Amino acid sequence: EPEVTQTPSHQVTQMGQEVILRCVPISNHLYFYWYRQILGQKVEFLVSFYNNEISEKSEIFDDQFSVERPDGSNFTLKIRSTKLEDSAMYFCASSDPGAREAFFGQGTRLTVV
Amino acid sequence: RKEVEQDPGPFNVPEGATVAFNCTYSNSASQSFFWYRQDCRKEPKLLMSVYSSGNEDGRFTAQLNRASQYISLLIRDSKLSDSATYLCVAPPGNTPLVFGKGTRLSVIA
Numbered sequence: 001e002p003e004v005t006q007t008p009s010h011q012v013t014q015m016g017q018e019v020i021l022r023c024v025p026i027s028n029h030l031y032f033y034w035y036r037q038i039l040g041q042k043v044e045f046l047v048s049f050y051n052n053e054i055s056e057k058s059e060i061f062d063d064q065f066s067v068e069r070p071d072g073s074n075f076t077l078k079i080r081s082t083k084l085e086d087s088a089m090y091f092c093a094s095s096d097p098g099a100r101e102a103f104f105g106q107g108t109r110l111t112v113v
Numbered sequence: 114r115k116e117v118e119q120d121p122g123p124f125n126v127p128e129g130a131t132v133a134f135n136c137t138y139s140n141s142a143s144q145s146f147f148w149y150r151q152d153c154r155k156e157p158k159l160l161m162s163v164y165s166s167g168n169e170d171g172r173f174t175a176q177l178n179r180a181s182q183y184i185s186l187l188i189r190d191s192k193l194s195d196s197a198t199y200l201c202v203a204p205p206g207n208t209p210l211v212f213g214k215g216t217r218l219s220v221i222a
Contacts, residue, residue, distance in 0.1 A: 100145040104156035
């Protein structure tokens with residue numbers, strides 16, 4: 001069964017450092033998303049990406065964040081200068097344009113120290 | 114934006130019980146409805162999609178009431194493994210899925 005894969009599963013970084021979280025969406029999907037979940041809170045939408053550009057973003061997705069699809073398979077989220085409050089689980093998801101369901105990867109747990 | 118409202122629970126039910134969750138949605142333009150389940154520290158997993166009046170999959174039944182703008186999820190013969198947080202989603206149009214806090218279910222032996 002096709003699935004969304006994310007790497008790494010856990011990343012620890014120092015405050016102020018840049019991190020790149022990686023995702024390989026399901027191969028025939030065309031919509032890609034990043035969500036985050038701070039421990040004990042709800043899953044929050046960050047950004048959606050379609051046709052090589054951002055289609056929608058939330059107020060959380062400020063100038064510190066960027067997304068990229070550097071090749072035909074990877075989808076990345078970059079945080080330029082991490083803050084302690086960026087510590088969270090980051091989920092990548094993808095969906096087929098013919099359906100609205102999104103399928104999630106297992107997440108990357110980011111810990112900023 | 115708050116698209117859905119759910120009772121956060123927790124619902125504590127014995128094994129074998131039937132439990133139902135309701136979810137009200139705010140935007141009458143929503144055409145697609147989903148129930149996801151999320152285990153602690155795991156990703157949301159799609160449980161059911163609801164495109165018409167309802168859907169049934171084994172012990173799980175989802176029903177849609179467009180007039181009252183709510184979706185329900187019924188779980189029959191609850192198992193310990195059903196313990197999770199259940200999230201309903203009702204995206205209007207082509208907007209990305211927006212999750213609420215969901216409803217916590219604990220099935221007790």
